[in-house]
Amino acid sequence: MSSSPTVFFPSPIGGVPFTIDLAPSVLFALLYAALAPLVIYRVASAKSRTIILAGTFIFSLQRIADMALRAQEAHVPSDRTSNSNIKYLQTTYATGFIGMGHGLLEMLRCLLMNATKGTPPSETSATCPDDIELQRPPIGESTNTSPSKMGSKDNVGVVYTPVDSMRSRSFSFTPIPATTALFPPTREDQPGRRKRIQTIASLTLIPFGISILMAIIAGNNYYKSFTSASEGHTVGLVRAASTSLALILFQATNITAFTCMVTDRRVSRSRALYICALTCLLSVVGVYRLVVMRCTTDALESTAPCSLNSNAAKAAFYVFHMAPEYLTAVAIWGVNIRATFQTGTWGKV
Structure with a gap:
C-alpha cells in the first residue's frame, strides 16, 4: 500500500507560536493595550476624530487580540494548529499594515489639497505692513536728505517717507530700501488641481481594496493548502500579489510626497517627511x-529550515513585522492628525 505524497504548503507568517513566543507576544499585547487609551481619546475627541484613521483604529485594537491569542497558543500547545486560529492570525497579519498605509495616503491627499488653496482675503488687504513705520530722526541729528535731492542719482531706488522732525515742523525723508515689499504676496487658488488630487486619491481606494481582499482570501483559504499542493500554490501567489500591490502603493505615496515637497514650496516639508518616514516603516513589513x-513546509509544527519556526525566524518576525507596525501606530496616534493635516471628521479639506 503506497503512502500519500507529502504536500508542501506556504509556511505561516510568524510561524506557529511555541513556548519561546510567549514573552514577545505578551509584550506586544501590553504595548498595544497601553496605546489603547490614546487611541480611544483621539477617536472620542471632536478635535482629533477623523475617518482617515479608521484603518489604523481597527488595526490598533485588533492587535491586542492578535497578540493575546498568539500568547495563548504559545502557552497551550493544542491551540497551535486550530484552523480558525490560523486563518484569523494569517489574515490579520496580512491586512493590518495595508489599512495603515491607506491612512498615510489619505494624509498625503489632505496635505496636497490644502497646498492648492489660495491666500485668504484678510491676508492680502491693501494695508501697509506693520513693520514699516514713520520714524523721527534722533534729537540733535539733522537729515541730509531733502525733497530737492529726491531725484539725484544717489537716491535712485530709494523710497522716502515723511518724518516730522523734532527740531522743525518741516518734513524730512527717511530712506527705505526699494526691495521692501509693501504688500504680502498673494497665493493663487487652484481649484482644478485640488479636484484632480481628490479624484486620484479616490481612485486609489480600488487597488487598496483589492490588496486587502486578496489578503483576506489567502488567509481564509490557507488551511486548504495543507492537503492540496495546487491550493497551496494558489494561496502563495495570492498573498504575494496582495503584499506586492501594497508595496507599490506605499512607494507611490512615498515618491509623491517627496517629489511634491521638493518641487512645490506650498507643501509643508515637515508633514511630507512625516508621511515618507512612516511609509518607509510600513514598507519594511x-x-x-x-x-x-x-x-514552504510540510507540517505546521516542523522546525526544518524555511518552516519559519526557528528562533532566528521568530526573532525576524517580531523585529521586521511587529515592531515597525507598532512604531507606525504610535507615530500616528501621537499626533493630532486632524489638526496637523487640516481635515475634518469625514476627511474633507
Whole structure:
C-alpha cells in the first residue's frame, strides 16, 4: 500500500507560536493595550476624530487580540494548529499594515489639497505692513536728505517717507530700501488641481481594496493548502500579489510626497517627511513578508529550515513585522492628525 505524497504548503507568517513566543507576544499585547487609551481619546475627541484613521483604529485594537491569542497558543500547545486560529492570525497579519498605509495616503491627499488653496482675503488687504513705520530722526541729528535731492542719482531706488522732525515742523525723508515689499504676496487658488488630487486619491481606494481582499482570501483559504499542493500554490501567489500591490502603493505615496515637497514650496516639508518616514516603516513589513513567502513546509509544527519556526525566524518576525507596525501606530496616534493635516471628521479639506 503506497503512502500519500507529502504536500508542501506556504509556511505561516510568524510561524506557529511555541513556548519561546510567549514573552514577545505578551509584550506586544501590553504595548498595544497601553496605546489603547490614546487611541480611544483621539477617536472620542471632536478635535482629533477623523475617518482617515479608521484603518489604523481597527488595526490598533485588533492587535491586542492578535497578540493575546498568539500568547495563548504559545502557552497551550493544542491551540497551535486550530484552523480558525490560523486563518484569523494569517489574515490579520496580512491586512493590518495595508489599512495603515491607506491612512498615510489619505494624509498625503489632505496635505496636497490644502497646498492648492489660495491666500485668504484678510491676508492680502491693501494695508501697509506693520513693520514699516514713520520714524523721527534722533534729537540733535539733522537729515541730509531733502525733497530737492529726491531725484539725484544717489537716491535712485530709494523710497522716502515723511518724518516730522523734532527740531522743525518741516518734513524730512527717511530712506527705505526699494526691495521692501509693501504688500504680502498673494497665493493663487487652484481649484482644478485640488479636484484632480481628490479624484486620484479616490481612485486609489480600488487597488487598496483589492490588496486587502486578496489578503483576506489567502488567509481564509490557507488551511486548504495543507492537503492540496495546487491550493497551496494558489494561496502563495495570492498573498504575494496582495503584499506586492501594497508595496507599490506605499512607494507611490512615498515618491509623491517627496517629489511634491521638493518641487512645490506650498507643501509643508515637515508633514511630507512625516508621511515618507512612516511609509518607509510600513514598507519594511511588506519587504519582510515577500522575503519569507518563498518558504514552504510540510507540517505546521516542523522546525526544518524555511518552516519559519526557528528562533532566528521568530526573532525576524517580531523585529521586521511587529515592531515597525507598532512604531507606525504610535507615530500616528501621537499626533493630532486632524489638526496637523487640516481635515475634518469625514476627511474633507
